[in-house]
Amino acid sequence: MTGAIDIGGTKIAVGLVAPEGRVIICKSFSTHEEPSPTCAARRIAELLDRCRSELATPLDGIGIGCTGPVDPITGTVEDVDLLPGWNGFRLVDEMQHLLGVSAAMENDADAAALAEAQWGGGRGSTRFLYVTVGTGIGVSLLLDGIIYRGAGGAHPEAGHQTIDASGPVCYCGATGCWEVLASGPAMARWAIENTYKDDSLPLETSAREVCRLARSGHPVAKLAIAREAHYLGVGIANLIGMFCPDCLVLGGGLMEESELFLDEACRVASSRCKLVPFGAVRIGKAALGSEAPLLGAARVWQMRQEGITKAMSCS
Numbered sequence: 001m002t003g004a005i006d007i008g009g010t011k012i013a014v015g016l017v018a019p020e021g022r023v024i025i026c027k028s029f030s031t032h033e034e035p036s037p038t039c040a041a042r043r044i045a046e047l048l049d050r051c052r053s054e055l056a057t058p059l060d061g062i063g064i065g066c067t068g069p070v071d072p073i074t075g076t077v078e079d080v081d082l083l084p085g086w087n088g089f090r091l092v093d094e095m096q097h098l099l100g101v102s103a104a105m106e107n108d109a110d111a112a113a114l115a116e117a118q119w120g121g122g123r124g125s126t127r128f129l130y131v132t133v134g135t136g137i138g139v140s141l142l143l144d145g146i147i148y149r150g151a152g153g154a155h156p157e158a159g160h161q162t163i164d165a166s167g168p169v170c171y172c173g174a175t176g177c178w179e180v181l182a183s184g185p186a187m188a189r190w191a192i193e194n195t196y197k198d199d200s201l202p203l204e205t206s207a208r209e210v211c212r213l214a215r216s217g218h219p220v221a222k223l224a225i226a227r228e229a230h231y232l233g234v235g236i237a238n239l240i241g242m243f244c245p246d247c248l249v250l251g252g253g254l255m256e257e258s259e260l261f262l263d264e265a266c267r268v269a270s271s272r273c274k275l276v277p278f279g280a281v282r283i284g285k286a287a288l289g290s291e292a293p294l295l296g297a298a299r300v301w302q303m304r305q306e307g308i309t310k311a312m313s314c315s
């Protein structure tokens with residue numbers, strides 16, 4: 001069994017994953033319950049230990065998917081907007097110390113991409129793009145199954161590509177980036193700001209609620225969905241134009257409502273990709289659903305082991 005840890009801004013989940021890609025047991029707690037990384041790491045270790053006792057099984061190793069940016073080489077959490085106080089925390093070292101087995105970490109988008117490539121919608125792809133659309137937008141590129149890394153091992157932030165430079169300001173430093181226009185909170189915020197007295201939406205309205213309202217015919221919610229489809233499509237077109245992938249899979253919380261906007265997003269993308277073989281791109285929804293983050297975390301550790309084994313056999 002592989003121990004799996006998914007660290008998000010809202011929730012931290014841990015579980016055990018079988019070699020064939022099945023989550024066997026899973027436990028979670030709210031990220032806000034343990035704001036200190038040291039306390040969070042201790043609680044993660046306790047939960048994983050409980051999982052391993054309940055199943056009476058040893059752990060081969062531990063994989064971690066963490067909302068980014070993270071340093072996958074040193075296993076350090078960097079300056080993550082959603083994890084204040086974690087900057088510089090050596091999470092991989094801490095987990096290895098607490099649980100006595102080896103650990104590896106990647107950005108959560110890369111982790112989910114590895115799982116989709118192995119067990120989900122990206123199987124058989126050699127030029128694979130995975131896009132997660134939820135609280136934020138993350139993009140991962142796998143070339144022949146291997147994570148593409150930038151200089152110094154950096155994870156490229158294609159979720160923050162500029163779509164409309166006159167758009168709202170984002171914490172990434174850009175204005176009108178993809179995330180600030182097309183993430184779940186961005187869609188909800190636009191709907192709230194564009195309703196008036198008679199049909200005003202409460203400030204805490206979620207993207208899920210906007211989708212429900214759109215289904216019931218709420219005019220502004222329907223416009224918010226149309227806007228989402230447009231911006232999602234523009235971002236997809238940019239990715240396909242830049243990378244010519246053979247497969248592009250979309251996952252994340254907002255994709256649970258994708259029947260409202262994905263077809264239109266693909267139409268928008270297609271209309272903007274006349275110079276590249278758009279028809280050769282398999283575009284679809286992630287197949288692993290809510291299990292993707294833990295399966296991805298487990299795959300992070302498995303891939304690192306496979307890499308070590310390959311390197312040893314070459315030397």
Ligand SMILES: [Zn+2]
Binds near residue numbers: 159173177179180
């Ligand atoms: Zn941004």
